[in-house]
Amino acid sequence: MITVSQTLENVRDSSAKEVVSQCIERIEASKFNTFITVAKESAPEAAKKSKNIKGSLAGVPIAIKDNISTKGIRTTCASGILGGYVPPYDAHVIERLKEAGAVIVGKVNMDEFAMGTSTETSHYGPTLNPWDIKRVPGGSSGGSAATVAAGEVPLALGSDTGGSVRCPASFCGVVGLKPTYGVISRYGLISYANSLEQIGPIASNVADMTHLFNVVAGHDPRDSTSVPGEKDYTNALVDDVEGLTIGVPKEYFGEGIDQAVEKSVRDSVHRLEDLGASWQEVEMPHTKYALAAYYVIAMSEASSNLARFDGMRYGLRLEKDHDWHTTYSEIRSQGFGEEVKRRILLGTYALSAGYMDKYYLKALKVRTLIKQDFERALKSTDVLIAPTMPTPAFKLGEKISDPLTLYMADVNTVPVNLSGVPSVSLPCGFSNGLPIGLQIMGKHFDEETIIRTAYTFEQNTEFHTKAPEVA
């Protein structure tokens, strides 16, 4: 894997243009189907221009999840319905990256409209896990995590609606953050479930992830849910957990958890204890309802968020036009994949008259209870630690035909999105050569403490130094 400091050094020694062109060569030679669109024309241009930019990421290549709008670069959400859509504007995070001198080398693969845990629902085919190409990279930001793990790029942006940054970070052995809801502007992020999701940074180590986070976080008046204020998160890169209190929620080690995963996570807690932290078991009794509530809310929101894709103004167009209703349904029948259709249908049902109370409104009540679980657990503790995923990466095709089993994999990630708290996943062990992810969750707007905990763990362990053999 490549670090940012190494990349900046290479930029100094040769040039940004050289660094970017080598990066594009690696991407084009990739065996993992990480990219949907490579910015072969705009990236070298941007690299040349980055010479005059004083930003902290001047000349550093970055991969962008394909649901983040990039002016002039095709943005498909890995869906057939957005084939050929080129946004006329940049997302807020893209503006920030450009100001910092980062070079967008292309758009990476994902589950269609971020709906999935394996990057297998992409219209452009699945991304493969660089640690084992028979396995999934996780999802939905599978391309973002896999391209970093494969050493193709040092940095990537993903988005996390129910674990979509943390799951692939865990499966690919990289670091990924889901910030507090409202910390990174969603302006330009194509919504799947807008009350749950955040854009999140992915990198090969905690420091690089934090540098990227620092660039893209901050207030944006175009997103009403964006919170005011700017912080320098790099101040949290401190190797010290003396006095830190860790909560270990027992519900996160429930049925179906892999033994090796449990052992690695518990060992990690003990490692932090050795470094000066203390830990206690905490109870989060409503965790068992989180999955059901999450899927009802996410699908309900999705059914409305995806209504705009009608092929009228952009995206897929049919050979022959019919009347409005026929055209609308034909474009959507052809343009959307199976999982997207499933979620739109289920979400529409959950919001329908007569069912709304039973599903959507009930899910909102559960959401409140989950929030209270977090508030209670974090009253006596500073961070919560649990496995990101109950297992290491599963095999391609293993779960895709059984949606329920696949949804179950999100059991430890979705509560975080329901409550809005920040959470980071970083490597903490291996099982049969597959990485295991450690999830560190924190209080609202207290990214600093989870970054400090993650950084300290990383500084005192070796897991992040391992990389898959990609040659």
Add this chain to the structure above:
Amino acid sequence: MREESLKLRPYLDEVGVMIGLEIHVQLNKLNTKIFCGCPLDYHDDGPNTHTCPVCLGLPGSLPVINRKAVEYSIKVGLALGCSIEEHTQFYRKNYYYPDLPKGFQITQYDYPIASKGYINIEGEDGEVRIRINRAHMEEDPGRLLHEGGSIERSKYTLIDYNRSGVALLEIVTEPDIRSPKEARRFLDKLRNILEYLDVVDTTLEGSMRVDANISLSGGSRSEVKNISSHKGAERALLFEIVRQKNLLRRGGKVVQETRHFDEARGVTVSLRTKEEAHDYRYFPEADLVPLKVADLAPGIAKTLPELPDARRQRFISQYGVTDDHAKSLTSEKQVADFYEQVATEVDPKLAAVWIADVLKGELNYRNLGIDAFAGANMVQLVKLLAWDKITEQSGVEVIRTILDEGGTPDDVVAAKGLLKAGGDLVTAAVEEAITENPQAVEDYRSGKQEAVNFLMGQVMKKTKGRADAKEVREMIIQRV
């Protein structure tokens, strides 16, 4: 408003007409749209020139509430006597139509910004109160242009998103309206209030769009959509009453349905029945955080201008005009402003008569607004009348001439020789008329009253109508 008149009012009159209105008011005096920064001055520009990612509903775009639109809505709510919600809360109304670029409309549902108000109007049986159920904020969809006429016959449809995202305030009444005429009066009164508040330019096309619910004798109600004028509302409702009455008389049943008003043909056509009704799947819009507005209302209340009803009362007490004149003068803001400008310089009562009884009628007849007649001209005219320089008949002629040909009262009076004839001239004319018509004099003396009229006509002819008729009549009677 007297509460008792509400109680005295029969709940249903003999026909049992119950009408409720929903009025979509475009807050077109704002600078920008409701959720983006696009300017509203698109009326003279080409289609799709005033758009951005937000009002085009491009993927990834997000709405941001226009605070001024919230303030305008509160202003209207307060003027209608409504209570104001503590926070704004928006919902998504989900339905698919090409004028709706997001596939849903951002609107209010539970917690409308304003609720429980009223407007008093002149009803069929005196002043009545029409209750306002709610006023809620929402975004206007784009505009569809069906090439080749109607939606059924057109080969293709063009979409203009300039209108997409313009702030709307939907005002919903209780079914308190009892006749098409009352509906029209309600709409006129509402327009008047909105003009006083300076939040809507009602002259712009589509600035007030009306849907009407109507039922007879407590039966099912039909909803009539697409009414674009107040006159149209009256016509559509009249048509519906007749249609429903005929249906009932033939033993049919009125079904709950949505009907479309075809303005050109003056009829309503069925669009869809209750069974086909949409399930809009309303749910909260998470992209807009609730905005606390409870603190805003008291400040906005202080800035409310004097409203039509209050101004009417003031006209009575300050200028001593009759209630009928005060009502007529305040029914349009521009007319009331015009009156006050004139009333400060001349006798206010005389000015009221000439503006309310004469000028307004002449303007209506010509389909003109008050701005077609200069205030200074009215001042000059009322002075001529007050000083007895011209007759009332000439006064009317002055107004008509100015409206048709232009000029000032002095110009018209000079050009047409309308100055009242002096005493000597009139006396001479009376003398002449009596000498020249002995038969008429004889007739009068023998008791034929109408002979005086004949003599008056002779005098008027000689003075070319410049003599005061009443004066002439008295002079003749005295002389013979």
